[in-house]
Amino acid sequence: CICTGLWFSPASIKAQQATPVAAKIELKHGSHRIGKRTDEVMQKWRGYGLGQFIHWGLYAIPGGEWNGKQYNGAAEWIRSWNGIPKSTYDSLIYKFNPVNFNADEWATTAKQMGAKYVTITTKHHDGFCLWPSKYTSYTVANSPWKKDIMKPLVDAYDKAGIDVILYFSVMDWNHPGWRYDIKTKEDSVAFEGFKQFTRNQLIELLTMYPTAKGLWFDGTWDKSWVKQAEFADQLETEMRKLRPGLIIGSRFRADEKGKRHFDANNVLMGDYEQGWERKLPNKIEDVHGNDWDCVMTVPENQWGYNKAWKGHIKTANELIEMTAKSVSLGGNFVLNFGPQGDGAIRKEEKQLATQIGNWMKINKEAIYNCQYAGLEKQDWGYFTKKTGGNKLYMVVFNAPVSGAYRVKLPAKMGITKAYALATPTQSLSTEEIHTNEYFIHLKKQGGDQPFVIVLETKNSSDNSGNVYDKAKT
Numbered sequence: 001c002i003c004t005g006l007w008f009s010p011a012s013i014k015a016q017q018a019t020p021v022a023a024k025i026e027l028k029h030g031s032h033r034i035g036k037r038t039d040e041v042m043q044k045w046r047g048y049g050l051g052q053f054i055h056w057g058l059y060a061i062p063g064g065e066w067n068g069k070q071y072n073g074a075a076e077w078i079r080s081w082n083g084i085p086k087s088t089y090d091s092l093i094y095k096f097n098p099v100n101f102n103a104d105e106w107a108t109t110a111k112q113m114g115a116k117y118v119t120i121t122t123k124h125h126d127g128f129c130l131w132p133s134k135y136t137s138y139t140v141a142n143s144p145w146k147k148d149i150m151k152p153l154v155d156a157y158d159k160a161g162i163d164v165i166l167y168f169s170v171m172d173w174n175h176p177g178w179r180y181d182i183k184t185k186e187d188s189v190a191f192e193g194f195k196q197f198t199r200n201q202l203i204e205l206l207t208m209y210p211t212a213k214g215l216w217f218d219g220t221w222d223k224s225w226v227k228q229a230e231f232a233d234q235l236e237t238e239m240r241k242l243r244p245g246l247i248i249g250s251r252f253r254a255d256e257k258g259k260r261h262f263d264a265n266n267v268l269m270g271d272y273e274q275g276w277e278r279k280l281p282n283k284i285e286d287v288h289g290n291d292w293d294c295v296m297t298v299p300e301n302q303w304g305y306n307k308a309w310k311g312h313i314k315t316a317n318e319l320i321e322m323t324a325k326s327v328s329l330g331g332n333f334v335l336n337f338g339p340q341g342d343g344a345i346r347k348e349e350k351q352l353a354t355q356i357g358n359w360m361k362i363n364k365e366a367i368y369n370c371q372y373a374g375l376e377k378q379d380w381g382y383f384t385k386k387t388g389g390n391k392l393y394m395v396v397f398n399a400p401v402s403g404a405y406r407v408k409l410p411a412k413m414g415i416t417k418a419y420a421l422a423t424p425t426q427s428l429s430t431e432e433i434h435t436n437e438y439f440i441h442l443k444k445q446g447g448d449q450p451f452v453i454v455l456e457t458k459n460s461s462d463n464s465g466n467v468y469d470k471a472k473t
């Protein structure tokens with residue numbers, strides 16, 4: 001502190017005080033839990049590693065194009081384009097007849113890829129419902145298809161052992177009561193009706209598809225919904241009571257200060273962070289100790305089917321790296337599929353599912369039920385760690401020309417065995433180059449695929465084996 005004569009200056013008095021922690025703001029509708037959920041349902045979610053997202057609806061019929069003209073935005077947003085009159089788009093319901101739709105084929109594609117969960121659009125922003133909701137006529141029931149789409153999908157994925165999460169867009173361009181903001185008495189009356197409609201549809205979904213493990217909310221960023229902190233909080237409570245264990249992410253509701261994803265005390269809303277949309281965290285600090293998943297498109301930004309399949313299309317290796325990176329930072333990776341208007345999955349997506357699946361068949365041990373290893377990131381790739389076990393996995397994307405893979409372990413942790421996951425009987429030589437720092441030696445592998453090295457570790461109580469004294473700098 002700065003002393004001026006015998007007296008302390010006010011500045012120095014302030015400087016002496018520890019930096020005050022921001023006083024906790026009293027919130028009625030903020031987060032209701034600090035820290036990760038520890039129940040079984042969430043522990044299973046945490047171990048999924050890889051998931052599938054399905055965006056399917058009326059937007060798949062135009063597929064990003066209208067009257068031969070390309071829409072530049074995301075295909076599932078084509079209704080917002082001036083190139084199509086809204087009423088013309090809305091009448092696509094009379095063209096919804098997906099004769100090649102086969103729920104078992106979709107579930108088989110996901111299974112072959114190695115997905116452990118799937119998030120399926122029940123209703124996107126256009127308001128078209130893939131289930132026969134009794135709260136609106138804008139559903140499959142009033143299309144040429146007539147039948148429920150959600151039931152066969154939920155049953156097929158359940159049968160395949162893939163857990164189902166239901167995507168639901170609060171924003172609903174088809175409902176007369178939807179508002180972007182509430183400015184007038186009329187807005188307020190209309191939106192009250194819309195809120196009840198939304199609550200009714202959500203209770204209906206949870207009742208009709210009771211095996212669904214969670215809800216993936218979207219379309220919740222507009223002021224109209226952000227102002228509904230109390231209603232949304234009560235609705236979340238009602239849904240969790242109806243379906244104990246239900247998983248709801250940070251995108252559903254805002255607190256009474258209008259804060260989304262993290263409340264005014266910077267505490268995560270919901271059960272996991274849902275902000276990683278088409279982007280990945282780079283370091284563990286970015287995820288703030290929370291559960292999270294990353295949802296990713298194959299093209300730059302197309303969730304619904306787009307005929308053009310334009311721009312950079314991610315390769316299987318890129319997507320495998322995003323999966324490994326997600327798991328290495330304690331999250332899951334969810335890859336999007338946009339089935340065609342006729343219900344078939346496009347061949348490019350099927351190819352990717354096969355390529356990723358072939359890699360997962362050999363390397364899934366490094367992805368499923370794994371977590372952040374707590375080790376310093378190395379240039380060759382990503383560490384994952386088996387939850388509740390003593391195995392470390394090195395998922396290699398950049399093999400060093402030296403064939404020497406650097407590994408730094410915490411004190412007292414030793415390596416009892418090292419081997420390439422694909423050839424478990426061939427032990428790799430491990431050289432301790434400094435205290436707790438090793439080279440794992442593996443001569444150059446052929447092929448253009450990422451591969452995994454396994455390190456079996458044990459914690460030694462004594463440190464007697466060290467041959468190096470700490471530098472006395």
Ligand SMILES: C[C@@H]1O/C(=N\OC(=O)Nc2ccccc2)[C@@H](O)[C@H](O)[C@@H]1O
Nearest residue numbers: 055074076077125218219221277295303
């Ligand atoms: C998964 C994607 O989710 C969306 N939007 O996600 C957002 O997070 N949108 C956003 C993000 C930041 C600010 C405002 C909106 C949708 O609009 C899109 O069609 C797709 O379903």
